[in-house]
Amino acid sequence: MNHWLTAPVLIPLLGGILQTFMGYAPIALRRTLALATTVLLVATSLVLLTMADDGSYRAYAFGNWQPPFGIVLVLDRLAAFMLVMTSVLALLAHIFSLGGADEGNRQFHTLFLFQLMGLNIAFLTGDLFNLFVAFEVLLIASYGLLMHGGGTVRTVPGLHYVVLNLVGSSLFLISVGMIYSVTGTLNMADLAVKVPQVTGENALLVKAGGMMLLVVFALKAAVLPLCFWLPKAYASATAPVAALFAIMTKVGIYAIIRVYFLVFGDDAGELANLGMDWLFPLALITLAMGVMGALGADNLKSLTAWQVIISVGTLLAPIALGSAESLSAALFYMLSTTWIVAGLFLVADLVASQRGSAGDRIITAPMMRHRTFLSVLFMIGAVAAAGLPPFSGFFGKLLILMSVEPGPQMAWLWGTILVGGFLTLVAYSRAGSIVFWRTVDGHVETARPLKGTTAVAAGAMIALTVVIVAMAGPINRYTEDTAAQILDTSAYIDILQTPMVGEDD
Amino acid sequence: MELVFALVIGALTASGVYLLLRARTFPVVVGLTLLSYGVNLFLFASGRLATGQQPILGSSASYADPLPQALVLTAIVIGFAMTAFVVVLSLRNLADNQDDHVDGNRKQDEDSEEAKQ
Numbered sequence: 001m002n003h004w005l006t007a008p009v010l011i012p013l014l015g016g017i018l019q020t021f022m023g024y025a026p027i028a029l030r031r032t033l034a035l036a037t038t039v040l041l042v043a044t045s046l047v048l049l050t051m052a053d054d055g056s057y058r059a060y061a062f063g064n065w066q067p068p069f070g071i072v073l074v075l076d077r078l079a080a081f082m083l084v085m086t087s088v089l090a091l092l093a094h095i096f097s098l099g100g101a102d103e104g105n106r107q108f109h110t111l112f113l114f115q116l117m118g119l120n121i122a123f124l125t126g127d128l129f130n131l132f133v134a135f136e137v138l139l140i141a142s143y144g145l146l147m148h149g150g151g152t153v154r155t156v157p158g159l160h161y162v163v164l165n166l167v168g169s170s171l172f173l174i175s176v177g178m179i180y181s182v183t184g185t186l187n188m189a190d191l192a193v194k195v196p197q198v199t200g201e202n203a204l205l206v207k208a209g210g211m212m213l214l215v216v217f218a219l220k221a222a223v224l225p226l227c228f229w230l231p232k233a234y235a236s237a238t239a240p241v242a243a244l245f246a247i248m249t250k251v252g253i254y255a256i257i258r259v260y261f262l263v264f265g266d267d268a269g270e271l272a273n274l275g276m277d278w279l280f281p282l283a284l285i286t287l288a289m290g291v292m293g294a295l296g297a298d299n300l301k302s303l304t305a306w307q308v309i310i311s312v313g314t315l316l317a318p319i320a321l322g323s324a325e326s327l328s329a330a331l332f333y334m335l336s337t338t339w340i341v342a343g344l345f346l347v348a349d350l351v352a353s354q355r356g357s358a359g360d361r362i363i364t365a366p367m368m369r370h371r372t373f374l375s376v377l378f379m380i381g382a383v384a385a386a387g388l389p390p391f392s393g394f395f396g397k398l399l400i401l402m403s404v405e406p407g408p409q410m411a412w413l414w415g416t417i418l419v420g421g422f423l424t425l426v427a428y429s430r431a432g433s434i435v436f437w438r439t440v441d442g443h444v445e446t447a448r449p450l451k452g453t454t455a456v457a458a459g460a461m462i463a464l465t466v467v468i469v470a471m472a473g474p475i476n477r478y479t480e481d482t483a484a485q486i487l488d489t490s491a492y493i494d495i496l497q498t499p500m501v502g503e504d505d
Numbered sequence: 506m507e508l509v510f511a512l513v514i515g516a517l518t519a520s521g522v523y524l525l526l527r528a529r530t531f532p533v534v535v536g537l538t539l540l541s542y543g544v545n546l547f548l549f550a551s552g553r554l555a556t557g558q559q560p561i562l563g564s565s566a567s568y569a570d571p572l573p574q575a576l577v578l579t580a581i582v583i584g585f586a587m588t589a590f591v592v593v594l595s596l597r598n599l600a601d602n603q604d605d606h607v608d609g610n611r612k613q614d615e616d617s618e619e620a621k622q
Contacts, residue, residue, distance in 0.1 A: 129576055136583045143590060152601040156609040159530065159598050162591050163607075166537050167525065169587070170544045173580055177544075177551035180573065 001501055004051065005060040005073045007044045008083055008120040011037060016113035023106035031098050034109035038087070038094045041116065045083035052080035053478065055485060059126065059495040066500050067126070068187030074126035074495060077482040078331075082123040082254055085335055086247050089342050090116050092461045096346050097240035099454035105148050115141035115244065122251050126495065128179070128186040131255065132172050135220070139165050142248065149238040157232040164229050168219045171212055178209030189493050192262050196269040203270045210264055214256070214275040221252025223279075223316065224286040227309050231293060234305035239349030242301065243342035243461070249312050250338055257319060257327070261486050266322075279320035280409065284416045287313025291420045294427040300348035300360040300378075303431055304341060307385050310424060311337035317413055318400045325403035327483035332476060333396030336384065336468050340393060343461035344381045350374055350450060350458055351435065362431045367439040370450050375436040377462045382428035384465040387421045392468035397421065399476070506554055510546070517543035530595035530605045537591060541584040549577050 015037030022030060051058065052075050060073040094112065102108040118138025125131050147158050180186055182202045183194040198206050219226040230249070234242050256279075264274040290310035297303035315334055318326035348360045351374055358365035368374070384391035397417060404410040468475060485491070517539050524536025552570030560571035595605065602609040 129579075133579065133583070136587075140586065140590065143594075147594075155594070155598050155601045156607075159591075159594050159607060162587075162594055163525075163533060163537065166587055166591065167540070169583070170537075170540050173544045173548055173576075176576070177548040177573070180576075181551035181553075 001064075001498070002051075002058045002060055002075070004044075004048060005058060005075050005124060008041060008048065008087075008124065009073075009117055011041050011044060012113040012117040012120065015040075016110050016117065019110040019113060020107070023110075027103070030109055031102070034113065035094060035098070037113055038091045038116070041120075042084075042087045042091050045080070045087040048075060049080040049084050051075065052077050053481075055481060057492060057495050059498045061498065061500065064500050067496050067498065068185050068190035071130050072126040072187065072189075072495065072498075073124040074188075074492075075124060076492070077478065077485050078254070078257065079123045081331065081335075081478070081482055082250070083120060085250075085338055086116065086119050086123070088464070089247055089339060089461075090244060092457045092464075093240040093243040093342060093346070096243065096454050096457035096461075097238075099451045099457070101149070101238050101240050107144070108148055111141045111144040111148070112240075112244070115145060117141075119247060119251060123254060126188050128176055128188060128191065128259070132169070132176060135172065135251075136169060138248070138251070139169075142245065145241045145244070146233060146237050148241060154236045157229075157236045160229050161233045164219065164226075168216050171219075172216045175209040175212035175216065178205055178212070182206050182209075187496075188259070188262055189496050192265075192268075192489055192493050193496070195263050195271055196267055199270060207271055207274060210260075210271065210274045213259065214279070217252045217255045217259070218282070219252070221249050221256065221316070222286075222309055222312050223282050224289055224313075225282075227286060227289070227312070230309060231297075231302050231305040234308065234345075235299065235302035239346050242305075242345040246308060246338050246342040246345065249308055250334060253312065253315055253319070253334065256316070257486065261322070261327075262489050262492055265487070265489050267489060273322065276320045276322060279316055281412075283313045283316035283320055284412055285313075287317070287416050287420050289313075291423045291427070294424055295430075297427065297431070298362055300351060300362065300431060300435065301345065303362070303427060304344040304348055307337075307341055307344065307424070310420065311341065311385075314397070314400065314417060314420075317416075318403060321404065321409060321413075323403065323405070324480070324483045324487055326400065327486060328476070328479040329396070329399035329403045331479040331482055332399050333393075335475065335479075336392035336396045336465060339461060339464045339468070340381055340384045343458060343464070344378070344385065346454070346458035346461055347374065347377045347381055350454060351378070353448070354450070355435075360435075362434050364434060364438045364440050366442040370455075371436060373450075373455070373459075375432070377459060378432055378436070380465065381462050382425075382432060384462075386425040386428055387417075388425065390469065392465045392472070395469065395472055506556075510550060510554060514543050514546050514550070517546070528607055530598055530607055533607060534588065534591055534595055538588055541580070541588070545577050545580055545584070548580060549573055 058075040061067055062071045115138050118134050121134035125134055143162050147154050182205050222230045234245055264271050266272055287310055290306050290313055293306035294303055297306055315330050318330040352360035354368040355365050384393040387393040387397040404413050521536045521540030521543055524532045552573035555569045558567055558569040559565055560569045562568055599605045
């Protein structure tokens with residue numbers, strides 16, 4: 001039992017509750033407390049990262065119920081990695097929102113913190129039904145955040161997003177029911193023990209449940225047939241919200257890694273590597289689709305939203321291959337792409353604020369203020385996202401390309417990633433040169449100078465790509481250890497033997 | 506009992522999916538509600554159907570599995586909140602677009618595109 005594990009859930013919960021009751025407090029006080037909560041969360045997740053790095057599993061059983069009978073939180077390297085990635089991104093997006101995006105709705109900070117709570121539960125939980133609850137917590141907060149900002153542009157994308165996710169929740173429940181009806185458990189460690197023993201007709205039932213679960217996770221991760229909700233929803237969200245949403249697709253990817261490597265991994269008997277042969281081609285088609293979308297995007301935000309889909313495809317292809325090297329490479333790339341995409345959303349918003357009525361559309365407009373600063377940020381972000389040296393996207397893609405063993409899969413993966421990367425570069429060059437270089441005479445009347453907070457937050461978000469490069473050695477070592485830990489499922493199963501706190505002491 | 510139960514789940518889910526595919530927000534919301542009813546009953550059945558049994562091990566020869574009941578309770582609460590939200594969102598869509606089409610006001614868009622041409 002380790003009580004630290006509850007901190008990433010309790011901190012945003014308490015901070016969020018506090019915000020709920022002080023909607024009418026002065027905005028400076030609300031901002032200070034909200035930001036303090038996020039800073040505390042970053043500190044906690046860094047502590048958890050150092051704890052998890054010794055390679056052991058830590059479990060926290062709610063109510064001291066011996067797993068598999070109660071709900072457990074489980075901390076391992078993967079969970080700690082996701083926590084740090086989320087909290088750092090959230091901190092910078094939160095700082096950006098202080099520049100004015102949090103005005104207009106008294107509950108912005110509440111929703112923001114509750115969304116973080118949902119994300120953290122999803123990363124820490126060791127129970128399939130609890131994962132469903134975590135998804136619902138983060139989704140209902142995200143519904144509110146998506147609609148944040150006033151105006152009518154967000155209504156229709158918001159409606160699509162909500163309805164699709166409600167259908168996804170129904171599918172999640174059906175698949176959970178199918179799996180429970182055969183195995184009699186929803187604890188992930190216990191499932192990893194029970195699923196390999198399932199045979200015959202029951203195996204078909206679990207297989208159907210497992211495949212439906214993959215559909216749900218693919219909807220969250222925006223894999224091709226289920227990705228069309230994403231560009232409109234993300235492009236219409238307010239900038240800090242869109243930046244935070246960069247992590248939402250990664251929750252789907254995290255769930256795929258967690259469930260499909262642990263429960264349906266190599267040792268799962270009849271159900272070994274369930275769905276992975278479907279995932280590989282789908283991931284590549286998703287990548288191709290994302291590139292096409294990026295080429296056709298007519299504003300910077302939807303260009304970035306399509307970049308989210310490109311990175312989902314790039315991430316899931318190596319994950320579907322399932323070797324330790326490719327898993328490690330995918331985790332490295334996930335860190336890099338999530339932070340860059342979030343940074344690009346913030347930069348797009350700053351650009352839009354400086355161009356008057358042209359906004360972030362990719363059209364010629366009068367020369368904007370702060371052109372040098374913004375164009376440098378955009379260029380670094382674009383170079384990193386397209387995967388050119390010297391920034392982190394290059395190293396992520398290089399690791400992914402090097403992790404594949406020679407064969408037809410290698411040909412497909414190399415071909416798609418390299419051609420896709422080149423065409424992404426074309427899309428970014430087109431957008432950048434039109435927005436920053438081809439200016440027309442005249443001046444933008446409404447442009448106000450950039451605020452310090454937003455400029456610093458966007459700059460820091462983009463600068464993280466340089467940080468990743470500088471720390472590539474330690475990060476790569478960590479992701480390699482993580483991949484090894486994920487593939488060694490027997491250690492995870494041992495959390496069933498976690499000693500409970502005795503009633504005597 | 507099993508047959509009737511299965512038919513009810515099937516009918517609810519099929520009607521739910523049919524209504525979900527409609528183009529107006531009201532049928533979509535009703536479809537979501539029916540779908541969640543079907544799912545809740547399905548989840549309930551995953552603990553096996555039993556009448557007159559206690560949810561405590563060892564108190565009788567067979568027992569009623571209490572876990573799916575807890576899961577259904579959670580799912581009902583969440584589903585209820587989500588339905589309330591989607592109803593409000595549909596009303597907002599109607600107010601913003603003067604139309605309850607799920608894609609907003611189609612007629613207006615077409616008119617403005619024609620005007621451009």
